[in-house]
Amino acid sequence: MDFQDVLRRRRMVRTFEPRPVDPEALERILWAAQRAPSAGYSQGYAFLVLDRPEDVERFWSAAAHGEDEWPGDGLRRAPVVILPVAGKHVYLNRYAEPDKGWSDRDEARWPVPYWTVDASFAAMLIQLAAIDQGLGALFFGLDAEGYGAVWEAFGVPGEWEPLGAIAIGHPATKDDVRSSAHSRPRKAAQEVAHRGRWHG
Numbered sequence: 257m258d259f260q261d262v263l264r265r266r267r268m269v270r271t272f273e274p275r276p277v278d279p280e281a282l283e284r285i286l287w288a289a290q291r292a293p294s295a296g297y298s299q300g301y302a303f304l305v306l307d308r309p310e311d312v313e314r315f316w317s318a319a320a321h322g323e324d325e326w327p328g329d330g331l332r333r334a335p336v337v338i339l340p341v342a343g344k345h346v347y348l349n350r351y352a353e354p355d356k357g358w359s360d361r362d363e364a365r366w367p368v369p370y371w372t373v374d375a376s377f378a379a380m381l382i383q384l385a386a387i388d389q390g391l392g393a394l395f396f397g398l399d400a401e402g403y404g405a406v407w408e409a410f411g412v413p414g415e416w417e418p419l420g421a422i423a424i425g426h427p428a429t430k431d432d433v434r435s436s437a438h439s440r441p442r443k444a445a446q447e448v449a450h451r452g453r454w455h456g
């Protein structure tokens with residue numbers, strides 16, 4: 257798919273068909289995730305990939321932890337859920353290597369948490385690759401209890417920090433009226449791009 261078309265189609269999808277995702281499409285999506293850049297080539301991201309129905313079901317049980325309002329059936333039907341996670345420890349270790357030299361592992365050296373930046377880049381690539389494969393995706397968040405329950409259910413070591421989750425599947429509807437994007441306009445380009453200096 258043309259890159260411009262991928263961008264034009266990039267919209268969060270919240271209602272999926274129960275149809276499974278082609279395993280090869282999932283491999284291509286995971287391939288794309290690893291094309292993300294990373295500071296010092298630390299590659300301090302990882303992905304919990306859930307594509308077996310019993311795992312996806314277990315994910316929702318843990319994520320919702322007894323809430324019955326969420327998620328709706330349309331989201332629950334997504335056959336794949338991927339959780340990108342960020343490993344601060346990987347960066348502290350990588351930057352303590354001789355070519356970087358921050359052997360004190362002082363966290364004050366990090367005004368920006370590159371582990372979150374890099375895992376977020378990977379999360380974006382996952383979403384774009386899903387669209388490129390003719391699929392739809394939703395990036396969504398859990399509450400703290402939900403992350404705790406998911407980490408416990410799938411044995412994710414606590415040093416891997418959550419970013420959110422990405423549901424992937426075949427979109428059931430073209431348009432999703434539950435999106436905030438339906439009630440809020442996209443900002444004008446000049447509101448977000450401060451050219452030359454920060455005006456206003």
Ligand SMILES: Cc1cc2nc3c(=O)[nH]c(=O)nc-3n(C[C@H](O)[C@H](O)[C@H](O)COP(=O)(O)O)c2cc1C
Pocket residue numbers: 266267268269270395396397398420435436437
């Ligand atoms: C960090 C982040 C968290 C989000 N969390 C949720 C969420 O929990 N539930 C949800 O339905 N959408 C969630 N969204 C999707 C946003 O609502 C959506 O991106 C925004 O309304 C713009 O719509 P669009 O992505 O379809 O253009 C999240 C998006 C981001 C980037």
